[in-house]
Amino acid sequence: MRVPGERAGSVPRRAGDERGRYDLIVAGERVPATDPDDSVDHVDAALASLRPFVAARRGAWAAVPDGTAPAEADVLTTDGDGDEARLGSGLLRSLYHHQPAEFPPGWFEPYEHANHALARAVAGSAGPGGTVWVHGHQLQLLPRMLRRMRPDLATAVHLHSAFPPAESFSRLPEHRALLAGLLGADVVALPHHRAVDNLLDLAGRVHGLPVRDGQVAVGNRRVRVLACALPADTGGMRRLTRLPRVRERAAEIRSALRVDGPVLLSIGGWDPADAVEQRLHAFDRFLAEHRPEPGTVALLHVACGEPRTPEELEQRELVDRHIAKINGTHASVGQAIVHYVRTGPDRRELAALYLACDGLLATPVHHGTLHGPHEFVAARGARGATVVVSELTSGATDLPGAITVNPHDAAAFAEAIARAAGCSGPAPQAGIAPHEPALDVWAEHVLAAVRARAAAPTVPRPRRVPPVPGHTRPPLPERTVLRPVPPEPGRRTDVH
Known part of the structure; x- marks a missing residue:
């Protein structure tokens, strides 16, 4: 889906932007706190802890404006008001958290416009061949928009909530646009394997996209879908x-x-x-x-x-x-x-x-x-x-x-x-959790997967199979080419 005013392959400019400043841009629903100890949830705390990691890689932060965050040197400024767009983010959050959600008419347009405004800011500030790492429900359309504006960028989208089953997600009339937005990325990272299975099922069984080895074929490229949960700090x-x-x-x-x-x-x-x-x-x-x-x-x-x-x-x-x-x-x-x-x-x-x-x-x-x-x-x-x-x-x-x-x-x-409470003997004590990677090690792993996927050669476009409601999609059959059988030696072939 193309936003009005968007031209495929265009690279937008904004007054005051300096093209090529940033090798890494982290986009999310809000800019994390400068001090991770001021954060109120684990995602914000993790992203705030990654500020030195991002700064060391000539990075910047981008978010839909909320009117409260102070101006910072490493934060991209965007036009527009994000209040209406946050309605869409909240509704999607309810869907991802298995809550009933009523999507009112007209909710999608401000959500789409907010994604487009941020896409223009990111596309105008990312360096050649840079990497964009998207977090959260509010920016699910951003990867596809960036692919149209800046096909040279490597993009990952990271959802920290479980992706819902295909039957739940496909009830949303805009589910095709949302899935297309996610699959504009080179890598889609989800918190666990069941979420990965749900997204692959939606792409393959419902939308008829070829799925194999944890990858979705979109045109002549493949999108990697992997389980990569945010580690506890x-x-x-x-x-x-x-x-x-x-x-x-x-x-x-x-x-x-x-x-x-x-x-x-x-x-x-x-x-x-x-x-x-x-x-x-x-x-x-x-x-x-x-x-x-x-x-x-x-x-x-x-x-x-x-x-x-x-x-x-x-x-x-x-x-x-x-x-x-x-x-x-x-x-x-x-x-x-x-x-x-x-x-x-x-x-x-x-x-x-x-x-x-x-x-x-x-x-x-x-x-x-x-x-x-x-x-x-x-x-x-x-x-x-x-x-x-x-x-x-x-x-x-x-x-x-x-x-x-x-x-x-x-x-x-x-x-x-x-x-x-110790009412039936001494309370059992939980042991030390298995070693989890430090946040910067985890982040480098994700970015390495993005760069590897973005650098992979394109493949011939696979044949799309129309979906069959209620049935698991069969594998693509090998195409049989019929060739004429040569006559046996010494045998006469009559032509009538």
């Missing part, structure tokens, strides 16, 4: 827990709780897929079955962010009511049993929360990756860490000693909480 969390002010804050939190026994930590947003409601049901059942005295065990729930959809607003009301019910039933005067905080902790506060609590409940109900348990174990160190994780997540087997549970099974979940 365990090193950064260990560093934070050694800071005196973080340790002091952890002591303040623990003292304010006034709990002699274990404190379990729960952190989640308002996305129903975070399974906060299931955690509260299980904790309520644990209290009813084991009847611990107030002050001997507690749950600290930290709710992050503000509701962005009607479903999330309803989720907040459910959580509010359920916590009030638990405290009304099981707490005593002056001693809550569920401590409830609505705040978006930065990394320093998060490290203090990890130090102040003994166990962590991290139990989403859909397939995804978990950074919290890895960071929690790293933060606790020799103090020991009890972790309850969901068996539905891709990282459930990565932490030896973690308690694994199906969050939909209330009885098993309540028993898992009892084990974490």
Whole structure:
């Protein structure tokens, strides 16, 4: 799809732009904080930690403007207002997080225009043969636009949420444009293999594109789709827990709780897929079955962010009511049993929360990756860490000693909480997570894959097979060429 005013192969210029300044441009929904410790989620923290990595490679940052970020030397400026475009990003986020999402008429046009404005800024500032690394839902059209404007650029798009099944994604009328935008990249990186399978299924079975060996043939080139999850910043969390002010804050939190026994930590947003409601049901059942005295065990729930959809607003009301019910039933005067905080902790506060609590409940109900348990174990160190994780997540087997549970099974979940609280013997301790690459090593791996894919020679355009609804696409058959059979020696061939 071509945006009005876009000409295939054109290289836009903007007043004040200096062509060829940057060898690497990282584009995302927002520019990360200068200090990673000021970040409020793991993606922002990781990108902020990569600022020295990007600067060392003559890099810059680009994002849809939000009117709040101060001007910085290494940040590209773009025209337009990104507020309307963020509506589309939020709707796509709901779709990727398995939430109901109603896409109103007209949502796609501002989303498309925001992508085009950023594409022009990037195309006008990237050096010859440079690399563009796109992050997030808001810029899914950007890779294809850049390919039309600057075919010399190598492009990767990185989605940090699970790609939905083809049946869910294809309900969106604009799914063809969104998929075409993603497949404009040389590499599409997703958090785990199930997400990769979903995208390949959409490209092959629904859209009829040839798929083989984790690659999608688009015209005369191939797009590599790989599982490359963002690693947990365990090193950064260990560093934070050694800071005196973080340790002091952890002591303040623990003292304010006034709990002699274990404190379990729960952190989640308002996305129903975070399974906060299931955690509260299980904790309520644990209290009813084991009847611990107030002050001997507690749950600290930290709710992050503000509701962005009607479903999330309803989720907040459910959580509010359920916590009030638990405290009304099981707490005593002056001693809550569920401590409830609505705040978006930065990394320093998060490290203090990890130090102040003994166990962590991290139990989403859909397939995804978990950074919290890895960071929690790293933060606790020799103090020991009890972790309850969901068996539905891709990282459930990565932490030896973690308690694994199906969050939909209330009885098993309540028993898992009892084990974490030490009601049935010593609480099991999660071991050190397997070695994960440092963020700069991980980033270099992704960029090397992009450069290798972009440098690969083009291939003859494969024949497109029309989709067959409800059936898996068969492999492309070998084309048979019929040749005349020569006559046997000495045999007469009559022509009539």
